Amino acid sequence: MAHPDFAALSRRLLGQVDPLAERLARRVREAEAELAVVPPEDLTAVCALHLRGIYTHLAGEGPMELEPVRANARRRALQGVPLAALLHSYRVGTLFIWESFVAAADERVQAVLLESVSELWLGLEDYSEAVRSTYHEVEAERELRARRDRDLLFDALLGADHARIRESADALGLPRQGRFHVLAAESAAAPRLPVPAVWRELPGERLAVLWLDAPRAEALRAAGPRFPADLLADPPPGRFGISPPYTQISQTASALRLARLALASVPPGADGVSRYGDRPVATLAASSPETAGDLARRVLGAVLDLPAEDRGTLLGTAHAWFAAGGSTARAAGALFCHRNTVRYRLARMESLTGRRFDDPREAAELFTALETLRVLP
The missing domain is CATH 1.10.490 (Globin-like)
Structure with missing residues (x-):
């Protein structure tokens, strides 16, 4: 007081x-x-x-x-x-x-x-x-209102009303024509990008429309053969998918679908950047997961019925053999086992699936089924 x-x-x-x-x-x-x-x-x-x-x-x-x-x-x-x-x-x-x-x-x-x-x-x-x-x-x-406004503008880019698409692009600072990519990322991933980008956060994923003016596009293209994956030259942990380039901002919705497929082609739990087309088999599986999953189970059914440890050993060996370009010796080196062990495991796979690794068509079916298991949750 x-x-x-x-x-x-x-x-x-x-x-x-x-x-x-x-x-x-x-x-x-x-x-x-x-x-x-x-x-x-x-x-x-x-x-x-x-x-x-x-x-x-x-x-x-x-x-x-x-x-x-x-x-x-x-x-x-x-x-x-x-x-x-x-x-x-x-x-x-x-x-x-x-x-x-x-x-x-x-x-x-x-x-x-x-x-x-x-x-x-x-x-x-x-x-x-x-x-x-x-x-x-x-x-x-104020930031929440601004983010909501940006989200509405971003969503309009994905619509079919070309007038609204143009208006939204103008409001977001994007040109109507140029070189664009869509980036799809897991929600936890927050990459730094060397080009202008407009972000949209959704449950479980983050999206971005990237715009490259002519000088930036040329500089990144000259930097290496992995362009446009080089847009994320030093990505944080997580999965990323990048669409092919497109030139009209009105094509963003189609590009988003391809970016999401590229993202889905990276196995869950793995870290990686995938351009659309980098993993064609995995992308096909991701584009029709129900059908791909059913066919994979039909190809590998007997293997999938094995106890977990035995199943994991056979599937891991098959993955290693394909990753080694069909070389038993290199697969054995990657698995730290003898070549005869690899041959034995592959023979068991052939017996259980009724498909041979030395038959190109049947090997392709085995590879497709294995890739499907990798990318589907």
Whole structure:
């Protein structure tokens, strides 16, 4: 509780709020150029409201009211006043209030001012925290609205209304013609891209429309044969799919379908970047998972019925053999086993499936079934 003399002085200053508010508004405006966007009468009214609340509280006639502070912080945030400038204005105001006490106090009251100064600075701390928290709330709301607006514009790119597609592209800063790619990524993946991109986050995936102007496209193409996968030369962990290039922004919906297929061709749980067409068999399986899964089970049915450890050994050996280009020796090296072990396991696969690895057509069926198991969850 404030000293009785300090409370009495606060009540006296409460009767002088209007002229004090005008002086405080001028001082704040002179001290903080960022507040130039605030109309003078608005700033004076806010100063009067705050001074009235503070003097009332220090006079012991009411609680510290923070709602006017929050309301002011919200309005200033919407007006574009930087947070640092707003906090500075409150420090200027607190110093002004202290000076008003010093100027109005006689010798007897001045002796108790230092005893009561903590009340004033504690109030500044409460005001500053209210300003910060409200300002951040407004920023979060503004970002949420902006993100929703961007999402609606992105979704319009995927529609069939060409007029809306053009309008959305203009609003998103994308040209209507150029060189574009769509990137599809697992939701946890957040790659850095060397080209402009417009992002859309959906449950379980993140999408981006990438735009390459002529100089960027040429520079990346010259950098290596993996273009456009080189757009993610140093990707974070996760799965990524990249569409083929397209030249009309109205083709984004079709490109998105191909990017999603490229993403689906990377086995679940693996890390990798796949351009559409990099993994044709896996992409075919991903494009028709129900049919592909059924055919894979028909080809490998007897193998899939084995106990888990035995099944995993045979499937892993077959994968290694195909990855080694059909070389038993290289497959054995990758599996750290003898070549005869690889031959034995492949023979078991042939016996269980009725298909031989040395027959090109039957080997293709086995490879397709194995790839299907890899990419389908």
